[in-house]
Amino acid sequence: MLFAIGLAATLIPLVLLLILGVHVVWTGWERLDLAFVTSFPSRFPASAGILPGLLGSLWIVSVTAIVALPIGIGTAIYLEEYGRFTASPNGIRFHLARVIDININNLASVPSIIYGLLGLEIFARTLGFGRSLLAGGLTMALLVLPMVIISTREAFRAVPRSVRDAGLALGCSRWQVTRYIVLPMIWPAVLAGSIFAVSRAFGEAAPLIVLGAVSYVDFLPGDLSAPFTALPIQIFYWLSRPQAGFEIDAAAGIVVLLMTLLGLNGFAIYLRYRYRTAA
Numbered sequence: 001m002l003f004a005i006g007l008a009a010t011l012i013p014l015v016l017l018l019i020l021g022v023h024v025v026w027t028g029w030e031r032l033d034l035a036f037v038t039s040f041p042s043r044f045p046a047s048a049g050i051l052p053g054l055l056g057s058l059w060i061v062s063v064t065a066i067v068a069l070p071i072g073i074g075t076a077i078y079l080e081e082y083g084r085f086t087a088s089p090n091g092i093r094f095h096l097a098r099v100i101d102i103n104i105n106n107l108a109s110v111p112s113i114i115y116g117l118l119g120l121e122i123f124a125r126t127l128g129f130g131r132s133l134l135a136g137g138l139t140m141a142l143l144v145l146p147m148v149i150i151s152t153r154e155a156f157r158a159v160p161r162s163v164r165d166a167g168l169a170l171g172c173s174r175w176q177v178t179r180y181i182v183l184p185m186i187w188p189a190v191l192a193g194s195i196f197a198v199s200r201a202f203g204e205a206a207p208l209i210v211l212g213a214v215s216y217v218d219f220l221p222g223d224l225s226a227p228f229t230a231l232p233i234q235i236f237y238w239l240s241r242p243q244a245g246f247e248i249d250a251a252a253g254i255v256v257l258l259m260t261l262l263g264l265n266g267f268a269i270y271l272r273y274r275y276r277t278a279a
Helices: 002-031 034-038 051-083 092-107 112-126 133-157 161-169 174-203 206-211 231-239 244-278
Strands: none
Touching: 002 244, 034 051, 034 244, 051 092, 051 133, 051 174, 051 231, 051 244, 092 133, 112 133, 112 206, 133 174, 133 206, 161 174, 174 244, 206 231, 231 244
16 A cells, blocks of 8 residues: 555656646757847747857856855765764864754755845845845855755765775874875766756746846846846746747746756766766
């Protein structure tokens, strides 16, 4: 009985997603061409394109990766290699690592729209970045940072403690063990987990809507201080339009979004397999 319930709970969402995917592809197929990807938005559905939204999403993902990955991987190294193994159970460093650990797990479950409010207050208003690409990228970095830390920590925990003890017994320092022994062993998993986490920023719309992303942009951003839109914002804008042609444009935009996300995730899987095979 429980097996049947579990099987149904797994298959029903997959079937619904398949039906939705077929419907979206069928609806937007006629607009999927090079002109759709390289054109600017328009008031006329037949000539509308996604170029500003697609480039805006790529800018945001780039800023997110540059900010979130070093901080996230560095935090995971500290928590696992210094906070968990070297700190005294009664010391300040141990309790600090425990507080950070609890907060990271809590932040991973916070709704994405809350990060939009946080980015609006801190980056757009307090730091004066305005509603720019830089503010959007930093907001998304906050969103994916807990996921980067958690996935990296799980990779560190997969390495047996005996490997670390062997390196220390040979006279290596804690950092040498981490840098030259542990990290090469887990790098494929760290890389794949980081790409999976950062790719979430490509499909998020709620934080950018709160931050004030522009829904109609007929220019390309020149730098990180420029106003921006993103592909999910562009799709949301089209779906709110009354003309039937914009529904076709939105379906085509969804297909491009899904193909990009599948490409990023497939690239992560390929890298993990390649590095693991080489090792």
